[in-house]
Amino acid sequence: MSIITVIGTGYVGLVTGTCLADMGNQVTCVDIIPEKIERLKQGILPIYEPGLEELVERNVHAGRLQFTTSYKEGLDNCEFIFIAVNTPTGTSQGGADMRYVESAARSIAEELDHYAVIINKSTVPVGSGDVVSRIIRSNLARPDVHFGVVSNPEFLREGSAVQDFQNPDRVVLGSADAEAAQKVATLYLPLRAPIVITDLYTAEMIKYASNAFLATKISFINEIAQICERLGADVKEVAVGMGHDKRIGRAFLDAGLGYGGSCFPKDVRALAHMAAEAGLHPQMLNAVMEINHDQRRLVVNKLSSILGSLRGCTIGILGLAFKPNTDDMREAPSIDIIRWITSQGAMVRVYDPVATQTAQEALTREGIRLDVVTFCDNAYAVAEEADALVIVTEWNEFKSLDMLQIRNAMRRPVLIDGRNIYEAAEMTRVGFVYRGMGRGSGPAPSVLPPGDSTSMPQTQMSLLEGINGN
Ligand code: NAD
Numbered sequence: 001m002s003i004i005t006v007i008g009t010g011y012v013g014l015v016t017g018t019c020l021a022d023m024g025n026q027v028t029c030v031d032i033i034p035e036k037i038e039r040l041k042q043g044i045l046p047i048y049e050p051g052l053e054e055l056v057e058r059n060v061h062a063g064r065l066q067f068t069t070s071y072k073e074g075l076d077n078c079e080f081i082f083i084a085v086n087t088p089t090g091t092s093q094g095g096a097d098m099r100y101v102e103s104a105a106r107s108i109a110e111e112l113d114h115y116a117v118i119i120n121k122s123t124v125p126v127g128s129g130d131v132v133s134r135i136i137r138s139n140l141a142r143p144d145v146h147f148g149v150v151s152n153p154e155f156l157r158e159g160s161a162v163q164d165f166q167n168p169d170r171v172v173l174g175s176a177d178a179e180a181a182q183k184v185a186t187l188y189l190p191l192r193a194p195i196v197i198t199d200l201y202t203a204e205m206i207k208y209a210s211n212a213f214l215a216t217k218i219s220f221i222n223e224i225a226q227i228c229e230r231l232g233a234d235v236k237e238v239a240v241g242m243g244h245d246k247r248i249g250r251a252f253l254d255a256g257l258g259y260g261g262s263c264f265p266k267d268v269r270a271l272a273h274m275a276a277e278a279g280l281h282p283q284m285l286n287a288v289m290e291i292n293h294d295q296r297r298l299v300v301n302k303l304s305s306i307l308g309s310l311r312g313c314t315i316g317i318l319g320l321a322f323k324p325n326t327d328d329m330r331e332a333p334s335i336d337i338i339r340w341i342t343s344q345g346a347m348v349r350v351y352d353p354v355a356t357q358t359a360q361e362a363l364t365r366e367g368i369r370l371d372v373v374t375f376c377d378n379a380y381a382v383a384e385e386a387d388a389l390v391i392v393t394e395w396n397e398f399k400s401l402d403m404l405q406i407r408n409a410m411r412r413p414v415l416i417d418g419r420n421i422y423e424a425a426e427m428t429r430v431g432f433v434y435r436g437m438g439r440g441s442g443p444a445p446s447v448l449p450p451g452d453s454t455s456m457p458q459t460q461m462s463l464l465e466g467i468n469g470n
Pocket of ligand 1: 008
């Protein structure tokens with residue numbers, strides 16, 4: 001059993017602290033937001049993450065997990081201090097904002113009165129471990145105190161964070177202090193995962209390189225999707241065919257609206273920024289970001305090509321969170337899509353199984369008028385009198401909707417499947433004008449007139465079927 005402090009109770013900090021407590025350690029989580037800590041003490045979690053609530057409850061009840069806003073209380077007797085605070089994009093050039101890490105380091109220095117290993121779990125620019133060491137050394141209230149610094153980047157995914165933390169593909173530890181790295185390695189031994197021990201800078205880079213590689217795979221398949229769409233191939237089947245090749249693998253080859261969330265966008269930007277600062281020209285990273293941005297635009301282009309002007313239209317949006325099983329709205333494609341659609345004079349009806357509140361906050365922060373956005377209680381309500389429906393997040397519950405009921409509720413039966421969860425032939429049979437992402441070109445699009453699709457004359461239904469390439 002070790003005594004552990006975790007600084008930051010967001011997606012990474014709360015999951016790390018809770019899982020380490022569940023492994024039998026004594027954990028105190030520290031956050032600077034009093035309301036967050038107050039609610040955590042009452043068992044109310046600040047985030048939605050499958051399985052986390054029960055795990056927090058179990059470990060609090062067992063007396064292994066506690067929460068505080070006080071660094072003094074949090075650092076009492078601790079052997080390990082994990083820093084898991086946010087590192088968002090900070091500069092207009094894309095560099096990471098290190099204010100929160102630096103502030104955490106200063107607060108640690110002011111209260112640390114015994115030896116501890118300080119572990120950086122936040123994703124930080126290469127060289128940040130040295131910065132943290134310097135800040136702590138120069139701010140120590142007790143200059144005789146010794147400490148070690150280890151980089152331990154986190155690879156968990158929101159939506160399966162608990163499962164990922166408990167079953168990592170690998171644990172990466174980087175430090176100039178081999179003894180400190182070994183101490184941290186012992187914490188992870190029960191997970192029976194490969195442990196890669198390296199130097200500080202390399203560990204920090206492994207995190208950026210991993211995220212940039214995954215983002216590259218996504219932008220790669222999205223570029224292939226655009227080519228498929230133009231040339232008449234189906235990217236979904238292309239991905240299956242490619243994925244059987246062990247050198248390639250099937251993961252991260254789903255064409256769609258591109259990546260979003262709190263990690264890939266900011267981490268690719270930060271890596272490109274680091275490269276540029278070092279005098280390099282990160283051509284591929286720049287292309288990855290450009291393709292990702294354009295991918296969201298395609299939805300609006302598809303809508304306009306079918307509906308003509310969007311002014312006065314009602315567009316239904318299924319899914320708001322940046323991916324399923326999370327309420328995280330950071331850099332979610334839905335934000336850009338709603339912004340662009342409403343700026344063209346359309347109203348939107350939206351539904352997400354868990355992200356309603358975070359979406360309302362995010363849209364407001366982004367300056368999007370909420371009076372043109374109707375938040376609905378389910379997917380069927382979104383479809384009512386809609387001129388088109390856009391699937392933005394591939395929540396499981398959207399995969400088995402009664403699509404005939406959806407179509408009958410709509411003013412015009414247009415379905416833009418931004419995540420390729422439906423099949424074109426099936427949706428055509430139901431009566432939709434269906435467009436997926438990168439799934440064959442079909443005949444040139446024609447503008448679909450408004451009107452009740454359920455009572456459309458046979459000739460018009462044939463026309464719809466005629467333009468139903470995706
Ligand atoms: P988050 O925004 O969800 O949580 C950060 C928390 O830190 C907040 O609760 C905030 O109040 C707290 N905080 C900020 N400054 C503090 C301070 N000085 N003292 C105490 N608490 C402080 O962030 P997150 O998504 O958990 O990400 C944390 C880090 O982990 C980031 O660097 C991120 O890039 C990285 N990461 C995130 C994920 C992910 O899926 N979210 C995955 C891997 C790595």
